[in-house]
Amino acid sequence: MNNTTKYLIGVIVVVVLAWSAFTIYQQQRVEEPVATGPVKIGWIGPLSGAAASYGESIKRGVEMAAKEVNAGTVELIYEDTKCEGADAVNAVTKLISVDHVSAIIGEVCSGATLAAAPIANQDETVLISPASTSPKLSEAGRYIFRTVPSDTLQGSYGAELVYNKGFRKLAVLYSNEEYGIGFNDVLSAKFKELGGEVVASETFGRDDTDVRTQVTKVRDANPDAVYLIVNNPETAVAALKQIKELGVKVSLFGSEGLKSPDVTAAGNVSEGLIVSSVSSGTSGFIDRHRAENNGADPGPFAAQGYDAMRAVNLAILGGARTGKEIADALHKLSFEGASGHISFDEHGDVAGGYDVLVVKNGAFVPAK
Amino acid sequence: MDVAQIIANGLIAGSIYALVAAGFSLIYNTNRFMHFAHGSIVTVGAYALWCGFTKFNLPLFLAAIFAVAVATLAGLATYRVVYRPLVRRGASSSILLIAGLALLFFFENSIILSFGSNVKSINYFVTEKGVNLLGAAVTPLQISIVLLSVLFLILFWVLMRYSKIGITIRAVADHSELARISGINTERVQELSFILGSALAGIAAVFIVLEQNATPFMATKLVIKGFSGAVIGGITSLPGAILGSYFVGLMENFGAWFLPSGYKDAIVFGLLIIFLVIRPIGILGVTKGVRE
Numbered sequence: 001m002n003n004t005t006k007y008l009i010g011v012i013v014v015v016v017l018a019w020s021a022f023t024i025y026q027q028q029r030v031e032e033p034v035a036t037g038p039v040k041i042g043w044i045g046p047l048s049g050a051a052a053s054y055g056e057s058i059k060r061g062v063e064m065a066a067k068e069v070n071a072g073t074v075e076l077i078y079e080d081t082k083c084e085g086a087d088a089v090n091a092v093t094k095l096i097s098v099d100h101v102s103a104i105i106g107e108v109c110s111g112a113t114l115a116a117a118p119i120a121n122q123d124e125t126v127l128i129s130p131a132s133t134s135p136k137l138s139e140a141g142r143y144i145f146r147t148v149p150s151d152t153l154q155g156s157y158g159a160e161l162v163y164n165k166g167f168r169k170l171a172v173l174y175s176n177e178e179y180g181i182g183f184n185d186v187l188s189a190k191f192k193e194l195g196g197e198v199v200a201s202e203t204f205g206r207d208d209t210d211v212r213t214q215v216t217k218v219r220d221a222n223p224d225a226v227y228l229i230v231n232n233p234e235t236a237v238a239a240l241k242q243i244k245e246l247g248v249k250v251s252l253f254g255s256e257g258l259k260s261p262d263v264t265a266a267g268n269v270s271e272g273l274i275v276s277s278v279s280s281g282t283s284g285f286i287d288r289h290r291a292e293n294n295g296a297d298p299g300p301f302a303a304q305g306y307d308a309m310r311a312v313n314l315a316i317l318g319g320a321r322t323g324k325e326i327a328d329a330l331h332k333l334s335f336e337g338a339s340g341h342i343s344f345d346e347h348g349d350v351a352g353g354y355d356v357l358v359v360k361n362g363a364f365v366p367a368k
Numbered sequence: 369m370d371v372a373q374i375i376a377n378g379l380i381a382g383s384i385y386a387l388v389a390a391g392f393s394l395i396y397n398t399n400r401f402m403h404f405a406h407g408s409i410v411t412v413g414a415y416a417l418w419c420g421f422t423k424f425n426l427p428l429f430l431a432a433i434f435a436v437a438v439a440t441l442a443g444l445a446t447y448r449v450v451y452r453p454l455v456r457r458g459a460s461s462s463i464l465l466i467a468g469l470a471l472l473f474f475f476e477n478s479i480i481l482s483f484g485s486n487v488k489s490i491n492y493f494v495t496e497k498g499v500n501l502l503g504a505a506v507t508p509l510q511i512s513i514v515l516l517s518v519l520f521l522i523l524f525w526v527l528m529r530y531s532k533i534g535i536t537i538r539a540v541a542d543h544s545e546l547a548r549i550s551g552i553n554t555e556r557v558q559e560l561s562f563i564l565g566s567a568l569a570g571i572a573a574v575f576i577v578l579e580q581n582a583t584p585f586m587a588t589k590l591v592i593k594g595f596s597g598a599v600i601g602g603i604t605s606l607p608g609a610i611l612g613s614y615f616v617g618l619m620e621n622f623g624a625w626f627l628p629s630g631y632k633d634a635i636v637f638g639l640l641i642i643f644l645v646i647r648p649i650g651i652l653g654v655t656k657g658v659r660e
Contacts, residue, residue: 203629213629216370267489
């Protein structure tokens with residue numbers, strides 16, 4: 001085979017490849033508006049990394065709701081984003097431009113959801129978070145929704161909870177990122193407004209397991225209650241242990257991030273801890289979750305994950321397909337979800353109530 | 369101000385960093401590349417302890433030996449399966465560094481796959497208020513961690529200083545080519561440093577699980593702190609790496625006391641940068657070879 005023949009064959013191969021690529025591209029373009037096949041829904045959240053246990057719990061809730069519609073109506077596409085902003089941005093871009101999803105459920109961590117929000121807005125695709133509670137998310141755009149109430153509500157609720165139990169000197173230990181900072185701002189402001197005093201306000205990295213010096217500072221401030229805000233069970237367990245070891249003997253309060261089986265499994269350190277938590281689900285939802293997941297109780301945000309998927313289901317069953325149609329449909333929705341009554345306000349937020357739980361004999365029980 | 373408490377907090381953190389840094393520095397000196405998967409060996413050891421204790425119902429002492437053994441084997445396996453074949457094919461130290469990072473992720477994700485991502489605690493000791501030691505509240509476990517770390521590090525130093533194995537290891541670290549010409553099997557010595565370094569990582573793992581808990585992601589933090597300790601103290605010097613680790617532990621806790629606590633990690637990395645710029649060989653480092 002001489003060089004000319006090789007050259008010719010090369011040209012032919014390139015032409016054939018280009019032609020087939022073009023044909024396939026055209027076929028896809030023709031198929032797109034027909035919208036047969038299932039409606040694709042993206043899911044982003046942590047399936048690895050320190051927050052993976054939240055991601056797994058939410059995924060179970062989402063799957064329960066997905067099963068409620070006829071097989072083949074919706075198709076879920078999962079992307080692991082590790083609660084990282086950069087990963088969330090990549091995943092949302094991929095889901096929108098490659099998979100052509102109609103809506104996306106996620107992210108879990110507020111920082112990651114905020115990072116992904118501008119892309120979802122720009123591409124007019126609904127992003128509905130089951131777990132991001134940062135107050136900033138309310139202003140994140142028209143296409144951003146959530147089935148979990150904002151920390152503006154939980155922060156105030158937490159402050160009132162502590163104040164109404166008669167405590168006046170509060171120390172706050174919070175994780176140094178979007179969630180912890182947002183929660184602490186609201187909590188501290190409300191507690192001061194009520195007439196209490198925030199005697200210490202210490203922060204730590206989301207993955208830190210050594211917070212002894214922060215706890216030492218809290219101990220020196222002589223508070224009569226400590227509020228722990230973190231959404232990483234590993235850090236929560238370490239902090240609770242070190243609070244006990246350093247002899248800080250005060251009432252302990254925690255944000256809903258502490259409502260994790262890891263915290264109760266850590267032994268005596270969590271005994272008496274009071275946690276304000278977004279709803280863990282109606283009793284009907286809990287029973288169903290047990291039946292469908294080998295007897296396991298719903299994990300954190302499983303009910304909110306279920307509600308997010310249910311809301312999307314209802315919008316799609318109502319005939320909405322494009323991002324704009326789905327967003328409009330969501331605003332008109334009103335239904336009884338697993339976490340309570342769901343209806344989105346103009347910011348895409350839900351009202352939602354809180355449960356107050358206390359750790360007794362190694363289990364979360366409703367507080368009186 | 370609670371000086372005693374801050375010193376205690378720093379020493380507890382420093383002891384764990386030192387055990388990681390000592391192995392890291394030993395492996396670096398004989399092999400001349402950064403074994404970033406060293407942190408994962410700690411994770412493997414931690415999960416081995418958890419398995420031994422809760423799954424196989426071994427007594428804690430046996431479970432600890434099991435953990436150290438598994439960590440040692442895991443370290444040896446990374447050398448035999450990944451690093452040695454690469455070195456034999458003439459891989460540069462940057463290739464080995466990337467291989468180490470790959471191993472770090474490999475171990476992390478394998479552990480998530482087999483054990484899930486939740487926190488594993490042993491709760492062998494009931495957590496209670498520590499005893500008062502010179503004004504600092506420390507638990508008996510924490511006192512034993514500091515004492516045992518120091519004991520193991522002294523044993524390790526004696527081994528390196530006086531035993532035949534130690535002298536051979538130092539010869540290879542000093543000049544591997546010369547050592548080879550004098551009839552030392554350098555590959556064997558490099559393997560041996562992986563065994564010793566990984567055993568130290570296994571000991572660190574036991575302490576970490578008892579004191580804190582085990583998660584698949586503990587490796588990254590440890591390797592970064594251990595690495596910073598080793599570089600600040602002088603990575604070419606074993607006592608330096610240990611000293612540097614205690615220095616890091618104390619500085620981050622004192623820093624967190626004086627400054628807002630959010631700066632805790634910034635202090636460590638700030639120190640690391642200062643040392644890299646002003647004294648890249650570290651406190652006790654030497655430009656060539658290795659100090660005992």
